[in-house]
Amino acid sequence: MFKCSFLILVFLYLLPHNSVAQKISLKGIVVDSTGNMRLNNVSIVVLQANDSFIVADTRSASDGSFIINNISNGLYVVLFTCPGYADFSKKIEVDVITKKTLNLNTIGLLAKAILLKEVVIKSQVSAIKIKGDTTEFKADSFKVQANASVEELLKQLPSIQIDQSGNITAQGRRVKTVLVDGEEFFGNDPLLVTRNLRADMINKVQIYDKKSDEAAFTGINDGVKNKTINLKLKEDKKRGYFGKVNAGVGTEKFYNAQGMFNLFQDKRKLAAFLTTSNIGLSGLAKDDKDRFGSDESGDGNYDGKGIPKITSGGAHFDDKWDDIQQSINGNVKLNYSSLDEANTNFIENNLPTGIQRSEKFSTSQNTLFKNQYNFTYINKYNSTSTLKIYTDASLENSTSRDTSNYNNRAGDNILLLKNNTNRSFKNTYNVFNLNIDWQKKFKKDGRTFSSYLKGNYSNYDAKGNSFSENTFFSGSGTMDSVKTLDFRKTDERSNKNISLTMIYTEPLSKRLSMALNYNWSNINNNDNRSSLNKDSSGQYNQLDTVFSNHFEANQMINKFGASFNYNNKNLIAKIGNNWGLVRFRMTDVYDDALLKRTFTIWEPNATFTYKFSDFKIIELNYNGNTNQPTRNQLQPSRYNNDLLNTYLPNSDIQTSFTNNINLVFSKYMTISESYLSLTANYTLTSDPITAIVQANPSGTYTYQYENLFDHSNKDYTLSILYSRKLKSINAQIYGLSSITNSNSFSMVNNDLNKLNNNSYNFQFGLNKTIPAKYSLNLVNSIGYNMNRFSIQKELNNNYLNFTINPSADIFITKEIQLHTDGNYVWQQKTQAFDKNFERFVWNAWLGKTFLKKEQLLIKIACNDILNKNIGFSRIATGSYVSQNTYKTIQRFFMLSAVWNFNHFNSIKQ
Numbered sequence: 055m056f057k058c059s060f061l062i063l064v065f066l067y068l069l070p071h072n073s074v075a076q077k078i079s080l081k082g083i084v085v086d087s088t089g090n091m092r093l094n095n096v097s098i099v100v101l102q103a104n105d106s107f108i109v110a111d112t113r114s115a116s117d118g119s120f121i122i123n124n125i126s127n128g129l130y131v132v133l134f135t136c137p138g139y140a141d142f143s144k145k146i147e148v149d150v151i152t153k154k155t156l157n158l159n160t161i162g163l164l165a166k167a168i169l170l171k172e173v174v175i176k177s178q179v180s181a182i183k184i185k186g187d188t189t190e191f192k193a194d195s196f197k198v199q200a201n202a203s204v205e206e207l208l209k210q211l212p213s214i215q216i217d218q219s220g221n222i223t224a225q226g227r228r229v230k231t232v233l234v235d236g237e238e239f240f241g242n243d244p245l246l247v248t249r250n251l252r253a254d255m256i257n258k259v260q261i262y263d264k265k266s267d268e269a270a271f272t273g274i275n276d277g278v279k280n281k282t283i284n285l286k287l288k289e290d291k292k293r294g295y296f297g298k299v300n301a302g303v304g305t306e307k308f309y310n311a312q313g314m315f316n317l318f319q320d321k322r323k324l325a326a327f328l329t330t331s332n333i334g335l336s337g338l339a340k341d342d343k344d345r346f347g348s349d350e351s352g353d354g355n356y357d358g359k360g361i362p363k364i365t366s367g368g369a370h371f372d373d374k375w376d377d378i379q380q381s382i383n384g385n386v387k388l389n390y391s392s393l394d395e396a397n398t399n400f401i402e403n404n405l406p407t408g409i410q411r412s413e414k415f416s417t418s419q420n421t422l423f424k425n426q427y428n429f430t431y432i433n434k435y436n437s438t439s440t441l442k443i444y445t446d447a448s449l450e451n452s453t454s455r456d457t458s459n460y461n462n463r464a465g466d467n468i469l470l471l472k473n474n475t476n477r478s479f480k481n482t483y484n485v486f487n488l489n490i491d492w493q494k495k496f497k498k499d500g501r502t503f504s505s506y507l508k509g510n511y512s513n514y515d516a517k518g519n520s521f522s523e524n525t526f527f528s529g530s531g532t533m534d535s536v537k538t539l540d541f542r543k544t545d546e547r548s549n550k551n552i553s554l555t556m557i558y559t560e561p562l563s564k565r566l567s568m569a570l571n572y573n574w575s576n577i578n579n580n581d582n583r584s585s586l587n588k589d590s591s592g593q594y595n596q597l598d599t600v601f602s603n604h605f606e607a608n609q610m611i612n613k614f615g616a617s618f619n620y621n622n623k624n625l626i627a628k629i630g631n632n633w634g635l636v637r638f639r640m641t642d643v644y645d646d647a648l649l650k651r652t653f654t655i656w657e658p659n660a661t662f663t664y665k666f667s668d669f670k671i672i673e674l675n676y677n678g679n680t681n682q683p684t685r686n687q688l689q690p691s692r693y694n695n696d697l698l699n700t701y702l703p704n705s706d707i708q709t710s711f712t713n714n715i716n717l718v719f720s721k722y723m724t725i726s727e728s729y730l731s732l733t734a735n736y737t738l739t740s741d742p743i744t745a746i747v748q749a750n751p752s753g754t755y756t757y758q759y760e761n762l763f764d765h766s767n768k769d770y771t772l773s774i775l776y777s778r779k780l781k782s783i784n785a786q787i788y789g790l791s792s793i794t795n796s797n798s799f800s801m802v803n804n805d806l807n808k809l810n811n812n813s814y815n816f817q818f819g820l821n822k823t824i825p826a827k828y829s830l831n832l833v834n835s836i837g838y839n840m841n842r843f844s845i846q847k848e849l850n851n852n853y854l855n856f857t858i859n860p861s862a863d864i865f866i867t868k869e870i871q872l873h874t875d876g877n878y879v880w881q882q883k884t885q886a887f888d889k890n891f892e893r894f895v896w897n898a899w900l901g902k903t904f905l906k907k908e909q910l911l912i913k914i915a916c917n918d919i920l921n922k923n924i925g926f927s928r929i930a931t932g933s934y935v936s937q938n939t940y941k942t943i944q945r946f947f948m949l950s951a952v953w954n955f956n957h958f959n960s961i962k963q
Contacts, residue, residue, distance in 0.1 A: 078148060079155045081121040084114045084134060087162030092118030096136040096163070103129040103145060106724040108667050126150065132158070139163040182212075182724050184668045187263060189213070189225075189722070193256040197825050199863065200908055201954045204285060207253035209821050209831060210786055212722075212729040212777040213261070217833070218859060218877065220245045224261050225720065226731055226775045226790070227281040231264060234285050238430075239325070240370050240385055246327065247285070250298060250314045252956065255291040260284040267442070271493050271504055292318050294958030302915075302950025308333050308943075310950065321374040330365040333917070334358065334943060359925060359940045360395035360418075379434045387426040394419050396941040402886045403934045404845060405749045405802055409465035412753075418456035425449045442491040452481045454518075460698075462753035470753030472525040473698060479518030479543075486511045500561030509552045516545040520585075524697045526752055537697055541585040541601065542594030545693065550578045553611075567619045569630070575611040579685065582643075583693030603692045604643035607685055611636050613655055624665045632657035636682055640689060649689065649705050653682040656711070669722040677714045683707040683743055687759040702758040710761065712739045728778030739767045746801045760801075767798040785822035785830075791815065805845055812840040827865055834858035851935050854882040869908065874898040881928055886935040895923045901952075911952040921945040 084096045096114040100122060101107065109130065114120045125148050134142045142163055148156060183190045196210035208214050208222065215223045222229035222244060232244040240246045264282035297315040304310075310331035317324040368387040374380065399414045428446035435441065460473040493504040520541045528534045553575035561567045585601035586594040617630025634655035641648050658678045665671050690701035717734040741761045748756040777788035794813040799806060815837040823829040840852045861875035874897070881891040901913030925942035929935065 077124045077126050078150050078153055079121055079123045080125055080132070080146075080158060081119070081155060082158035082161055083118045084120065084136075084161045084163060085118055086139075087164050093136055093139075093163060094118060096120075096134055098122065099133045099135075100125065101131045101133060101724075103131050104723070106131075106669055106722070106726075108669070125156075134161055134163060136163055138166060140166055182722055182727070184671075184722060187671075189261045191259040191261075193253065193259055197823055198253045199823065199825055199829060202253040203249050204251045204253055204256060205248040206823075206829075207256060208248065208259070208283070210823065211259060212727060212779070212786060212788070213731065213775065215788065215790075215817075215819055215833070216248075218861075218875070220249060222248070222283070224281050224283065225729075226733055226773055229281045229283055231280055231282045232285065233282060234323070235287055236284055237323070237372050237381075237383055238385070239323070239372075240327075240368060240387070244283075246314075246368075250316075250327070251285065252296060252954075255287055255296070256285050257288040258286040260286065267491055267506070271502065287318075291958055292320055294318060294956065296954075296956035296958075298955070299953045300950060302948045304333075304915075304917075304946045304948030306946045308917075308946045308948060310948070321378065323370065323372050325370040326368065328367040332361065332363045333946075333948075334362055334364075358942055359397065360393045361941065361943060363392045365390045381430075381432045383430040385426075385428050387424075389422070389424045389426075392419075392421045394941075398939045400937045401934055402936075403749070404843070410462060410470070410749065410753060411465070411467075412460065412462045414458055414460040416456060416458035418454065420452065420454045422450060422452040424451075438495040440491075440493045442489075442493075444487075444489040444491075446485075446487050448483075448485040450481075450483050452483075454479050454481070468529070468531045469527050470751070471527060471698070473522060473696075475520070475522040477518065477520045479516050481514070481516040483514045484512065498561065500559060500567050502557075502559045504557050506555040507553075508555075511548075511550050513548040514545065515547075516543070518543055522696060529751065539601070539696065540588060541598065543586070543693070544582075544584045546580075546582045548580045552576055562618075565620055565622050567621075569617045569619065571615040571617075571632075573611065573613040573615075573632075573634070575609075577607075577609040577611075579605070579607040579609075581605045581607070581691070583691060585693065599644055601692055602644065605640055605685070605689065605691075606643060607638070607640040609636060609638050611655075615657070617659075626663040626665075627661070629660040631659070638682075638685075638688075640685060642689065651688070651705070653709050654680065656680050669724060670720070672719045673717070675714075675716040675718075679712055681710045681712060681739070681743065683709070683759065687743060690757075690759075698754050700754070700756045702756065704758050704760060707743060707759055708741065708761050710739055710741045710743050712737060714738075723778075726778055727781075728776070731773075731775040733773045733775075734771070736770045737768070741765070742767045742799070744800055747803070749803055762799050762801065765799045765806075767796075769794070769796045771795075783822065784824070785820055787821075788819045790817040790819075802845065808844040810842040814838045826868060829863040831861045832859070851884045851886060853884050856880045869903045871901050871903070871911075871913075872898070873901070884935060887928065887937060891926060891928060893922055893924050893926065894920065896920050909954045911954075913950055913952070915948045915950065916945070917943070917948070918945040 080100070084093045084098075085091060086093055094114055094116045096118075097111065098114065098120050099111040100109045102109060110122050110125065112120055112122050127148055127150055130146050130148065132144045132146060134144075140163065142161065144158065144161070146156065146158070182192075191211050193207060196207060198206045198210065205216060205220060209216055213225045217223075222232075229244060231238070232247040233239065234247060234251070261281070261283055263279040265279060295315070295317045297313070299314075300310065300312045302310045310333050312327070312329040312331070314327040315325065366387065366389040368385065370385050372381065372383040395416075395418045397414075397416050399416075401412045401414075403410045403412075426446070426448050429444070431441075431443045433441045455478040456476075458473075458475045460475070462470045462472075464470055488509045490507045491504070493502070495502050520539070520543050522539045524537045524539075526534045526537070553573065555571065555573045557569060557571040559567060559569045582604045583602060584604075585598045587596040587598050588594055589596050611634060613632050613634030615630060615632035617628055620627040632655060636653040636655060638651040638653065639649070656678070657680070658676070660674075660676045662674045663671065664673075687707060688705055689703045692701075715734075715736045717732075719730075719732045721730045722728070723730075741763050742765065743759055744762050745757045746760050748758075750756070771792060771794045773790065773792035775788065775790045777786065779786055792813075792815050794811075794815075796809070796811040798809050798811075800809065801807070815835060817833065817835040819831075819833045821829075821831045834857060836854070836856045838852070838854050856878075857880075858878045859876065862873070864872045866872060876894060876896045878894045879892070883890045896919045897915070897917050898919060899913045899915035901911045904910040904912065921944055923942055923944045925940035926938070928937045
């Protein structure tokens, strides 16, 4: 109740308050300063000086005169804009007691054609604009170095942060897609765009929440919102070619070679890239670094662990014709990867009966070859109908080989068990998707019909050998028994999914509309996993039913929905609900058993967006949904079971329900070039589906999924982001603070464990760039993690962590550049780990540019100068702590050359 009251008070506080004090009028005349000609239709905007909130606006009459009424006490900026003339701003102070009318007299505007350099008037307001839900930055208003990439440009923009891996956060949320002129460029790989496109090609940078195609067309909020950046190219950069080639060779047999070529011809774009290296660079973003097949499921991205060898390439093509009524967009990516890993993992589990500690040492060698293709065709037959066809395919082959040694001990260090495992597999995994979308607008404004047909097919096939030896010990530490598992394994899985969504919208009045939707889905799964024992002749041909299963499952979904949408100048409100049924049917072929379940779907949702001005918006979202149990929760696979971990079926699991409330307030202050964002998120899951754990004295574990009725898992997050331009030092700074609280329940050995986790984090960043002189970037963060739990209350795994990431580029001369960057990590010791962890990785390179436009850079670099790059990660929660050390890339030197080339055709006037 207190939280609801608090949110209501915050909302009311943020609403604009109308003053009841006296008000005055502003008047004046706008003229051409050179010829004294009066100017008509000049835009005059009055903004509050402290936050750039628009108070009033008008345009000058035919005689150049203007008058603006109802201006209250305060400080203001009056902005005058007119095509062909330089923007002019004037600060004023209004005092309604001493004056009834404030006469600005004659305002002279300077024609751009005759502006001299020393009298250029800079307009900070035009650098940032908000159009609806899109924030737009004028790229040329932010200075970068010569030949800088888009990534360097983005670092200058308020509300955007970029880490050392190139991951982008905008307005507090991760950016997953970067578009070029509204089109995908190499699919969903932001790094290929931000690190290969030139900053001087960009006219505008737009940030917005990209909705699904269905929501964008119909206006129905389906909860899909992906933070997206769109790069609008300059007109004179849409015709020509450009690219970059980077090649280097280093000590310790390290190497890196990358190349990208782009050809733009108005509405047509062609691009290709090729990269090969063993220093962890593939030219691909982390989310798209292909899977290495590190386990039987073939899942796991390269994340700095091990020594990788990656060769990748790709091509992109998009074109528009028929007065842009038709368009195509296609991408091809090829990737070959190999990875060698060595890991040591230590885990301490807090159980009602005491502590159990485990240590695992493992090595693995993995290879992957993957092809990816996608193609989009759009045809806008006329102004009312649109057809979109999208298809993609992914074909991959991988091999994996791994060995591990594992032991488990009680809290008093008595040995409970030992395990040695060797596995080797060959895997193939293929995915095909086809989507056909049709959208139709009728003569009546707001009346639409759309349909979305989606099909998916995937199959996974793996074959290999798995050997494990398990040694069990008695409570005194003496050996009790030895059990061995020696299998030939086959894994054949296929999935077929087809769905149809239809949406109809109807306007009920000028501001109110209704939407009806229907969704039908049919999902078929075939999961056949076999474990074969050796027969007397040593051949693997005896089926072990304990570690084998064959499931055939079908899931039929029918879902209906309705929503009402209200839209006026300042307020957008949407409220709706979806109802439906899920019919689940699964056959256990080996046991000849049939499981049937029916689940109810209930999905209420609401969105309220209030726009105070073009620069200040508040949005409140609510989403509720039922969570049905998955097939693996109802009937876990026995294929991956071992003698240490056993999963039991439970066909009686009920649905849980999740409520999520999200509040976002954002405000731009254009005069001070600052941005403020406040975000609050609250999630409540009732009757959560939880793995019930039975920890045995021997060190083995048994799991079974159940609902924890009469209990709820709760999470909330509060965050504040503030960014601004410090004009005194010409630097962009930001601060991001967040508080996260999580309350969850689990059951261990029939004892209810309540875990309360609190996380406090603060991040500070600074970026300052003086072209041709230097560029400084600093990001540091500090966090504190607290864990409280109901079992083993005396244990304390709270910890403090601190990171700092400085980087600098210094131009010693116009041609000689020094770059340096570092990464410092410090993590406090805990009760489980009695030593603080500390690591500082320092990198640097020195380079010299050549050629007329400084297009060629020769540089010598050193990675990890101090040779301190220790592969390490540590996680601490209320129920367990985990520490992982692993092999990673350390110090090496590299000599490399970077060539930037470009040629653009000038625009004919």
